[in-house]
Amino acid sequence: MIATKMKTEFAGRRGRLFWLTLKTSLLTLLTLGFYRFWMKTRLRRWYWSAVRPGGQPLEYVGEPIEKLLGFLIAVVILAFYIGVINLLLMFASFSLLNDNLAAYAMSFIGIIPIFFFARYRARRYVLARTRWRGVRFGLDQAAWAYSLRAVGHWLLTILTLGLLYPRQVFYLEKFRTDRTWYGTAQLHQGGNWKMLYPGMWNMLLPGYVSAIVIGSVWMEWSEPNMLRLLFITFPWFVLGLLFFKVRSFRLLTSHKTADGVGLKAEPRSKRVLGIYLLGYGISYFLLTLLILAFIALAVAVWMIYFRGNPDDVGMMLGQFPRWGQTAAIMVLYFTVFILWGVLQHVFVTMPLYRHYAQTLTITNPVALTGIRQRERDESREAGGFAEALDLGAAI
Amino acid sequence: MKPTTISIGRAPAAFDVFADFLDGHAAIVRRVRLTIENDGMANAQLVISPSEGPPVRWPLDELRAVPDQAGGDALILRRADNAVARVILRNKDAITSLRGRCRNLHRRTKVKGRMRLFGWGLGAVGSVALIIFVLIPILANQLATLLPPEGEKALGDTTFEQIRTGLDRSGIAPVRICSNAKGVAALERMRARLTDDMKLPYPVQVHVLDHEMINAFALPGGHVVFFRGLIDEAKTPDEVAAVFAHELGHVVHRDPARITLRSAGSIGVLGLLFGDFAGGSVVLFLTERLVQASYTKEAEAKADAFAHETLIRQKISPIALATMFERLRAKYGDEDGIVAHFTSHPAMIKRIEAAKDAAKRAPQDYEPVLSDTDWAALKAVCRRAQ
Numbered sequence: 211m212i213a214t215k216m217k218t219e220f221a222g223r224r225g226r227l228f229w230l231t232l233k234t235s236l237l238t239l240l241t242l243g244f245y246r247f248w249m250k251t252r253l254r255r256w257y258w259s260a261v262r263p264g265g266q267p268l269e270y271v272g273e274p275i276e277k278l279l280g281f282l283i284a285v286v287i288l289a290f291y292i293g294v295i296n297l298l299l300m301f302a303s304f305s306l307l308n309d310n311l312a313a314y315a316m317s318f319i320g321i322i323p324i325f326f327f328a329r330y331r332a333r334r335y336v337l338a339r340t341r342w343r344g345v346r347f348g349l350d351q352a353a354w355a356y357s358l359r360a361v362g363h364w365l366l367t368i369l370t371l372g373l374l375y376p377r378q379v380f381y382l383e384k385f386r387t388d389r390t391w392y393g394t395a396q397l398h399q400g401g402n403w404k405m406l407y408p409g410m411w412n413m414l415l416p417g418y419v420s421a422i423v424i425g426s427v428w429m430e431w432s433e434p435n436m437l438r439l440l441f442i443t444f445p446w447f448v449l450g451l452l453f454f455k456v457r458s459f460r461l462l463t464s465h466k467t468a469d470g471v472g473l474k475a476e477p478r479s480k481r482v483l484g485i486y487l488l489g490y491g492i493s494y495f496l497l498t499l500l501i502l503a504f505i506a507l508a509v510a511v512w513m514i515y516f517r518g519n520p521d522d523v524g525m526m527l528g529q530f531p532r533w534g535q536t537a538a539i540m541v542l543y544f545t546v547f548i549l550w551g552v553l554q555h556v557f558v559t560m561p562l563y564r565h566y567a568q569t570l571t572i573t574n575p576v577a578l579t580g581i582r583q584r585e586r587d588e589s590r591e592a593g594g595f596a597e598a599l600d601l602g603a604a605i
Numbered sequence: 606m607k608p609t610t611i612s613i614g615r616a617p618a619a620f621d622v623f624a625d626f627l628d629g630h631a632a633i634v635r636r637v638r639l640t641i642e643n644d645g646m647a648n649a650q651l652v653i654s655p656s657e658g659p660p661v662r663w664p665l666d667e668l669r670a671v672p673d674q675a676g677g678d679a680l681i682l683r684r685a686d687n688a689v690a691r692v693i694l695r696n697k698d699a700i701t702s703l704r705g706r707c708r709n710l711h712r713r714t715k716v717k718g719r720m721r722l723f724g725w726g727l728g729a730v731g732s733v734a735l736i737i738f739v740l741i742p743i744l745a746n747q748l749a750t751l752l753p754p755e756g757e758k759a760l761g762d763t764t765f766e767q768i769r770t771g772l773d774r775s776g777i778a779p780v781r782i783c784s785n786a787k788g789v790a791a792l793e794r795m796r797a798r799l800t801d802d803m804k805l806p807y808p809v810q811v812h813v814l815d816h817e818m819i820n821a822f823a824l825p826g827g828h829v830v831f832f833r834g835l836i837d838e839a840k841t842p843d844e845v846a847a848v849f850a851h852e853l854g855h856v857v858h859r860d861p862a863r864i865t866l867r868s869a870g871s872i873g874v875l876g877l878l879f880g881d882f883a884g885g886s887v888v889l890f891l892t893e894r895l896v897q898a899s900y901t902k903e904a905e906a907k908a909d910a911f912a913h914e915t916l917i918r919q920k921i922s923p924i925a926l927a928t929m930f931e932r933l934r935a936k937y938g939d940e941d942g943i944v945a946h947f948t949s950h951p952a953m954i955k956r957i958e959a960a961k962d963a964a965k966r967a968p969q970d971y972e973p974v975l976s977d978t979d980w981a982a983l984k985a986v987c988r989r990a991q
Contacts, residue, residue, distance in 0.1 A: 221675050221676030221678065222675040222676065223675070223676070223677070226675060226677065227675075230673065252672070252673045253673075255671075255672065255673035255674070256673045256674070256675050257675070259671075259673070259674040259675045259676065259681075260675035260676060266625070266634055266693075267674070267675075267676075267679070267681070267693075269671065269681070269691070271688070275719075275722055276722070278726070279722050279725050279726055279729075282725070282726050282729030282730065282733075283725065283729055285729060285733055286728075286729050286732040286733060286736075289732070289733045289736045289737070290736060292870075293736050293737065293740070293741050293870045293871060294736070294740060294741065294744060294870065296869075296870065297741060297744055297745065297748070297866060297869060297870040298744075298748075300866070300869055301748045301751075301752065301756075301866065304752065304756035304757070304759050304760045305751070305752055305753050305756040306756075308755045308756055308758070308759040309759055341689075342632070343627055343632040343633065343634055344627030344628060344629045344630075344631075344632070344689055344690065344691055345629075345631070345632040346689075392632070393632055578632045578633070579631070579632070579633055581631065581632040582630060582631055582632070583629060583630050583631070583689065586688075
């Protein structure tokens with residue numbers, strides 16, 4: 211029997227992910243950050259293998275060592291930029307304006323095209339190292355062209371006060387999709403930019419209201435207590451943005467095809483919102499609990515071993531040797547830092563992956579049989595710019 | 606001779622199971638039958654038989670498990686020298702039985718072109734080193750001489766705030782500037798005396814930070830900063846004046862502007878390299894470096910010479926520099942990083958000798974740099990007003 215639809219399974223379990231992230235985070239800390247290339251690789255391998263369209267897991271075949279190398283290459287170029295150009299900008303800014311704000315602004319504007327370039331290159335690397343059913347994905351080389359378009363679209367969006375934001379989202383996605391390959395099959399982004407509009411108003415309306423409120427208070431045209439309106443408009447804006455993102459993902463993905471194979475995505479905005487709220491809620495709760503336990507332990511040690519008066523806890527801290535205080539603070543800081551990252555993976559990133567995976571279907575999978583392997587893309591720089599600029603998204 | 610046929614059912618160790626096979630050429634999942642040839646021998650092979658076409662043979666020693674897989678329900682196998690083909694085995698008993706037979710299952714597969722990777726890596730590290738240790742210092746030295754006084758002052762003001770924030774361990778507020786009025790006035794009198802015949806494009810500003818470090822440093826734009834630790838450590842006002850004069854030497858020679866521009870350039874690069882994995886670690890490093898400002902030997906010697914001349918001119922004995930150095934050296938040794946940059950310098954003995962020489966040359970009609978009342982006030986400069 212030939213299936214007309216192929217569902218996606220998600221096979222990841224929280225326990226495995228918890229230990230994997232905890233172990234790799236500790237190693238990253240112990241190696242002063244250099245293990246992060248191994249950490250990222252191992253986490254990607256895990257996440258990819260959990261996503262199984264039609265029961266067959268994706269495979270991530272990126273190597274940590276190529277990430278380290280790509281990072282080093284990017285560092286050389288960025289070191290020049292950050293070291294030399296920024297030094298010159300800082301000098302000019304202090305000489306001419308007696309201030310370094312201009313230097314920061316210029317340096318920031320200069321980095322914007324590199325930012326989009328880096329994002330495209332990182333995507334190319336990840337696709338080149340992703341396989342499904344033994345066949346590679348790929349993305350054509352077009353990072354500078356993409357960067358140019360992204361900057362242009364952003365300018366247009368800003369000039370039209372956000373009205374053309376859906377157009378930007380659509381055309382940038384189309385640019386990337388139309389250059390994406392699965393084996394010998396080239397992907398195609400169908401649909402049009404106007405289909406993204408309906409979800410737009412819940413973002414624009416609160417955005418405008420917030421801007422008017424802030425602007426009028428700034429210019430002293432209205433009372434400062436008008437700012438209370440932001441308590442409504444700001445969360446409204448954030449919700450609008452989230453709903454817009456999920457909705458556009460749904461629409462854009464469902465209009466993607468490749469040699470007769472189609473995709474259908476049905477993630478639900480409310481579910482995504484629920485994952486975020488619950489995930490952050492649980493993470494905050496557990497961390498607070500941990501910190502309280504730490505304090506309780508310290509107090510207990512004081513009471514039992516030093517027979518201290520509970521009122522003298524402040525004094526105990528004072529008597530504690532300096533290095534001991536520093537060490538205790540460092541341990542607490544890094545524990546919280548690492549656990550926060552681990553909890554984010556377990557309670558936010560993984561549930562999001564699971565939801566997006568389980569709501570993805572492949573239509574007309576029979577056309578997959580005609581797809582053949584593509585050449586390996588060396589992609590030597592391996593997303594190094596994105597790594598160096600810390601654009602590493604969730605994983 | 607052992608027969609090559611496999612007897613199903615009778616021998617308990619026989620391996621015969623179905624699995625998925627990806628040949629790495631087409632996006633097709635094939636159902637295959639897996640058996641083992643020459644089981645238990647050195648040349649044992651996994652035989653992958655599709656329903657049509659000839660079987661594929663993979664030596665058991667060449668089998669590798671794809672690592673870090675989620676779900677734990679499948680074993681994904683590859684051949685060490687084949688990057689694309691995969692066998693996906695989901696039968697639990699078969700997985701256990703195969704694990705027992707393959708010695709190299711968890712050995713790492715070789716990364717292609719490792720030497721080339723290594724070469725690139727070395728080149729990258731070399732270039733970054735070149736940028737940090739050659740390009741940025743040269744550029745910073747040139748720019749420091751070109752920086753107009755107002756710009757230098759702005760740079761100094763910004764850096765001073767960064768250092769105060771960076772030194773803070775409480776995480777609440779920047780390190781306090783000591784402001785006891787009488788103490789500040791005493792220090793101000795010392796400043797007036799030391800700088801009265803100096804021609805600087807900006808006024809010298811002196812501060813004491815409420816911090817136990819035994820140190821003092823200069824910043825661009827005429828800032829001289831003492832730590833409380835140094836004031837506590839000094840036995841006479843002459844010693845404070847001697848250190849002050851040394852720092853003024855750096856100010857006059859514009860050493861701080863040089864080192865600040867250099868750090869501004871290289872810190873960003875270092876932050877990039879370490880990815881700021883725990884946040885803020887680089888800021889800490891920046892602070893340490895600026896405070897422990899490692900000037901060149903020549904810069905230190907020039908600042909010392911400047912200090913000797915200034916002290917002699919103001920009728921203060923340069924011997925104070927020597928006594929301060931000697932006491933710190935006896936107390937903390939030559940290379941204790943916690944102590945000030947002028948004490949940790951390896952050429953310390955030379956510098957002590959130079960100060961003693963200068964003292965011999967100097968006329969002996971000294972005038973105390975501060976009155977006893979002023980000295981007591983300076984010692985208490987960090988005491989908070991009651």
